[in-house]
Amino acid sequence: MGAYVLRRVLIMLLLLLLLSFAVFVLFSLLPADVARLTCGKICTDQTIELNRIRLGLDKSVFEQYWLFLSAIFVGRTYGVGEGAVVCEAPCLGWSFTKSEPVLELILDRLPTTIFLALGAFVLFLIGGVLLGIYSALRRGGWQDKAITGVALVGYSLPSFFFGLVVIYFVIIRWQILPFPRYEHPWDDPVQFVQTMILPWLVLAILYAAFYTRLTRSQMLETLGDDYIRTARAKGLPERTVIGKHALRAGLTPIVTAAGLDLAGLLGGAIILEAIFSLPGLGSLAISSVTNPDQSILVGVTLITATFVIIANLVVDILYAYIDPRVRAS
Amino acid sequence: MIRVRRGAAIAATAVIASLVLAACGGSDGGTAEEGAAAEGTAESAPAEESAEAGGAGQPGGTLTILTSAEQFLTLDPQVVYTGEDLAFLGATIQRSLTAYQVAEGDVEGTTLVPDMATDTGTASEGGKVWSFTLRDGITWEDGAPVTCADVAYGTSRQFDIGLAEGGPVYAVTYLDIPTNEDGSSQYLGPVDGTGQDLFDKAVTCSDDNKTITFMLNQPVPDFNYSVTLGFSPVPAGMVTGEEYANKPMSNGPYKIQEYTKGPGGNLTLVRNENWSKDSDPYRLALPDSWVVNFGIEETVGEQRVMQSSGEDAYAMVQSLTTASLPVVFEDAQYESRRIDAFDAYTIYAAINTEKVPDEKVRQAIGVALDREALLLNAGGTFGGDYADGAVKPNIGIDYAPTGLWDDLLGAPVPPNGDPELAKKLLAEAGASDLTITLDYGQSEDNDKAAAIWVESLARAGITVKPNPIERGQYYGVVFDNPNEVMLGGWGADWPNASTVLPPLFVQGWNLSRVNDEAYAEKVKVASQELDRQKQAELWHELSKEAAKKMWIVPTRFGRDQRLAGTNVGPIFSWSAYGSYPYPNMYAVQ
Numbered sequence: 080m081g082a083y084v085l086r087r088v089l090i091m092l093l094l095l096l097l098l099s100f101a102v103f104v105l106f107s108l109l110p111a112d113v114a115r116l117t118c119g120k121i122c123t124d125q126t127i128e129l130n131r132i133r134l135g136l137d138k139s140v141f142e143q144y145w146l147f148l149s150a151i152f153v154g155r156t157y158g159v160g161e162g163a164v165v166c167e168a169p170c171l172g173w174s175f176t177k178s179e180p181v182l183e184l185i186l187d188r189l190p191t192t193i194f195l196a197l198g199a200f201v202l203f204l205i206g207g208v209l210l211g212i213y214s215a216l217r218r219g220g221w222q223d224k225a226i227t228g229v230a231l232v233g234y235s236l237p238s239f240f241f242g243l244v245v246i247y248f249v250i251i252r253w254q255i256l257p258f259p260r261y262e263h264p265w266d267d268p269v270q271f272v273q274t275m276i277l278p279w280l281v282l283a284i285l286y287a288a289f290y291t292r293l294t295r296s297q298m299l300e301t302l303g304d305d306y307i308r309t310a311r312a313k314g315l316p317e318r319t320v321i322g323k324h325a326l327r328a329g330l331t332p333i334v335t336a337a338g339l340d341l342a343g344l345l346g347g348a349i350i351l352e353a354i355f356s357l358p359g360l361g362s363l364a365i366s367s368v369t370n371p372d373q374s375i376l377v378g379v380t381l382i383t384a385t386f387v388i389i390a391n392l393v394v395d396i397l398y399a400y401i402d403p404r405v406r407a408s
Numbered sequence: 409m410i411r412v413r414r415g416a417a418i419a420a421t422a423v424i425a426s427l428v429l430a431a432c433g434g435s436d437g438g439t440a441e442e443g444a445a446a447e448g449t450a451e452s453a454p455a456e457e458s459a460e461a462g463g464a465g466q467p468g469g470t471l472t473i474l475t476s477a478e479q480f481l482t483l484d485p486q487v488v489y490t491g492e493d494l495a496f497l498g499a500t501i502q503r504s505l506t507a508y509q510v511a512e513g514d515v516e517g518t519t520l521v522p523d524m525a526t527d528t529g530t531a532s533e534g535g536k537v538w539s540f541t542l543r544d545g546i547t548w549e550d551g552a553p554v555t556c557a558d559v560a561y562g563t564s565r566q567f568d569i570g571l572a573e574g575g576p577v578y579a580v581t582y583l584d585i586p587t588n589e590d591g592s593s594q595y596l597g598p599v600d601g602t603g604q605d606l607f608d609k610a611v612t613c614s615d616d617n618k619t620i621t622f623m624l625n626q627p628v629p630d631f632n633y634s635v636t637l638g639f640s641p642v643p644a645g646m647v648t649g650e651e652y653a654n655k656p657m658s659n660g661p662y663k664i665q666e667y668t669k670g671p672g673g674n675l676t677l678v679r680n681e682n683w684s685k686d687s688d689p690y691r692l693a694l695p696d697s698w699v700v701n702f703g704i705e706e707t708v709g710e711q712r713v714m715q716s717s718g719e720d721a722y723a724m725v726q727s728l729t730t731a732s733l734p735v736v737f738e739d740a741q742y743e744s745r746r747i748d749a750f751d752a753y754t755i756y757a758a759i760n761t762e763k764v765p766d767e768k769v770r771q772a773i774g775v776a777l778d779r780e781a782l783l784l785n786a787g788g789t790f791g792g793d794y795a796d797g798a799v800k801p802n803i804g805i806d807y808a809p810t811g812l813w814d815d816l817l818g819a820p821v822p823p824n825g826d827p828e829l830a831k832k833l834l835a836e837a838g839a840s841d842l843t844i845t846l847d848y849g850q851s852e853d854n855d856k857a858a859a860i861w862v863e864s865l866a867r868a869g870i871t872v873k874p875n876p877i878e879r880g881q882y883y884g885v886v887f888d889n890p891n892e893v894m895l896g897g898w899g900a901d902w903p904n905a906s907t908v909l910p911p912l913f914v915q916g917w918n919l920s921r922v923n924d925e926a927y928a929e930k931v932k933v934a935s936q937e938l939d940r941q942k943q944a945e946l947w948h949e950l951s952k953e954a955a956k957k958m959w960i961v962p963t964r965f966g967r968d969q970r971l972a973g974t975n976v977g978p979i980f981s982w983s984a985y986g987s988y989p990y991p992n993m994y995a996v997q
Contacts, residue, residue, distance in 0.1 A: 243707055246711075247711055251711055251712055252717075254717060274672075356672045358671045359671075362703065
């Protein structure tokens with residue numbers, strides 16, 4: 080098991096390196112003259128050129144990438160003299176539009192995204208799996224039909240529509256909750272819950288629909304297998320049959336999907352963060368597009384991609400735990 | 409000179425957004441006093457009257473602005489350059505020497521009145537020297553007096569190339585300070601200090617530190633208008649840097665209590681206890697506080713204001729989405745709290761004269777274009793009116809119909825274009841198989857506009873290749889590598905065509921790359937003309953000439969719409985900025 084994990088971690092690091100290069104090169108190919116965009120208020124050709132040197136844009140893409148990479152470990156100073164800015168290690172770049180290190184900006188927004196993602200993840204995974212099991216056990220009954228129908232609707236709803244409808248009725252029209260204004264839970268726990276409850280529920284309903292359907296189909300498949308019949312014939316309690324045998328066998332695809340969904344959410348639920356005014360990674364990425372800041376975009380893309388890679392690693396390890404045959408392979 | 413607002417507030421506003429003051433003058437000479445101003449002390453409407461004209465309200469309460477923007481682009485008085493921000497910050501924390509009367513109507517709302525100064529300025533030497541005297545009792549939020557030296561220091565910051573964001577640079581343009589060969593100033597701002605003696609000669613203070621005098625490098629009849637942009641005071645000698653953009657020192661009726669950027673963030677302004685009403689007859693300053701909530705999704709914001717429940721009755725949005733317009737403007741319940749008015753911008757397509765040097769070819773492009781479809785694409789009557797030139801009607805006396813689409817090109821051109829006339833013009837120019845590339849900032853609306861360009865010009869045998877450019881990068885790209893045609897927009901910095909025609913066709917925002925020395929000379933003459941009426945006539949001719957030469961294809965005079973809660977007043981578009989009348993707004997108690 081240890082060798083397996085080590086192998087996967089090494090592959091992950093290699094992937095991250097390749098990914099960072101791809102992202103860096105990709106963004107450097109954009110037709111934007113960053114030196115002009117950030118040259119200050121009196122922009123002459125001379126000041127643009129000076130700014131180009133200050134930002135290191137006069138160097139080749141490979142040199143720029145090397146500087147970017149080394150800054151993660153040793154930091155970097157942009158420019159010289161009074162106008163120089165120092166980005167301490169680990170430095171993911173400097174945002175000249177916000178005058179802050181990119182990593183600091185990302186870390187500032189990351190807690191919101193993590194809380195949003197984890198809260199929704201717990202809700203939709205538990206809710207979706209339980210409903211899926213229940214639906215499978217009541218196959219053909221009205222409960223099954225009702226759950227399958229609701230899941231289909233939930234699965235089909237676009238998040239921006241559902242989010243807006245919820246805000247309109249719950250906050251604006253019925254005024255059950257105040258309009259969201261994010262506070263960290265350690266600053267104001269009540270405000271935190273009031274703000275997060277709707278986005279959590281919206282995300283949970285949207286995602287749970289998928290897990291309900293997935294779990295139901297997995298369960299139906301395994302419940303018909305011979306070994307389940309054998310387990311029942313041996314007189315095992317139904318809870319053990321369902322929880323230990325049927326569910327575990329159908330868990331693999333659920334774990335895969337959950338890992339990737341969580342990674343995606345950690346990259347920022349862009350639409351819901353915008354609708355609920357949440358200061359997360361998604362809204363940071365959007366603002367960096369509308370108010371162009373390539374450094375932030377590179378940083379957010381890298382962080383998001385890292386989450387996906389890590390999620391894959393975790394999923395792979397869980398596979399090995401759930402199904403010993405994976406370890407052997 | 410104006411600059412581009414990037415991103416638009418998340419509100420993703422700003423396709424083109426030049427940031428400017430809305431010059432919404434009337435058609436009958438709302439700026440007639442300027443001629444007198446150039447020769448002596450200007451007459452101006454009493455500030456008290458101007459305040460009352462906005463409608464009386466009750467003091468107290470909190471007014472809230474819901475915006476999808478994540479922050480103000482800047483709070484630095486030398487950098488602020490968007491009409492809405494100038495109006496709001498000018499009403500609350502940043503006073504200037506002169507200001508615009510807060511009143512309904514194009515003429516009244518663009519009339520220059522004194523703010524920190526005792527009058528709208530005294531000109532001498534034919535408009536090359538301007539003086540302003542400060543009122544008594546003006547103070548900073550820490551209680552220190554605002555002096556002439558503070559105004560001079562603020563002005564000097566316009567020369568500071570270290571300020572990260574672009575702002576107005578009329579001090580750089582107009583002050584009598586020598587320039588280098590490349591046109592850059594020999595004064596590099598107060599932080600660098602190079603050339604400080606040159607600045608100190610051009611801007612002087614009286615012995616009592618109350619009167620500031622500006623020596624200009626040319627006669628500028630409307631200099632007292634330009635001091636509304638970037639000439640606000642900053643405590644003399646204060647090391648400001650970029651941090652000042654987040655917490656500037658207030659000299660207005662409010663001060664900053666909290667400024668948190670990002671979704672869920674806010675700017676909260678509370679009363680500045682060191683502000684004295686006696687020193688400020690210009691503002692009513694009725695609410696006890698102002699809150700700007702950032703990162704509110706547009707649809708959510710307008711739904712809250714439409715519903716107007718609880719605290720949202722005191723809220724307002726600065727724009728409406730297309731989907732909401734029919735609801736808001738067809739339902740009588742919103743009648744008293746909605747606004748539909750000209751905004752600051754003329755929407756146009758600039759034709760690159762270096763790539764399309766033949767006037768008839770440019771005219772053919774303009775004639776073939778289906779402007780009717782473009783207007784419908786922009787929201788029909790909500791989107792604006794057909795434009796006939798760069799100068800917009802709400803600028804006041806400087807606008808006169810150019811006749812561009814009537815007879816200027818030899819025949820009337822219908823709004824949906826005249827392909828046959830276009831073909832005739834192309835034949836006269838000897839052009840065939842014409843292919844042009846259309847640069848535009850990519851958005852759903854602009855993609856559709858590009859499709860209209862392709863289809864309508866194809867009728868005249870012109871092939872259009874759309875070139876969508878990521879919006880935030882748009883102007884950076886087209887200034888460096890322009891194709892034949894570029895979509896753009898422009899608004900006047902103040903009610904004078906001197907802030908439209910020179911930047912668009914001589915220097916500044918010359919997307920068309922016009923290099924017409926004769927035209928430039930005529931522009932110079934008009935800019936320095938002291939007789940306001942005569943100046944307006946010169947602008948009329950120059951506007952007509954530009955239209956006929958089709959350096960730009962003017963497509964639309966833009967309009968915008970907004971909505972406020974049931975307990976917000978007064979509700980009208982302040983023509984000076986195309987904004988709410990912030991200085992006189994109140995919360996119904």
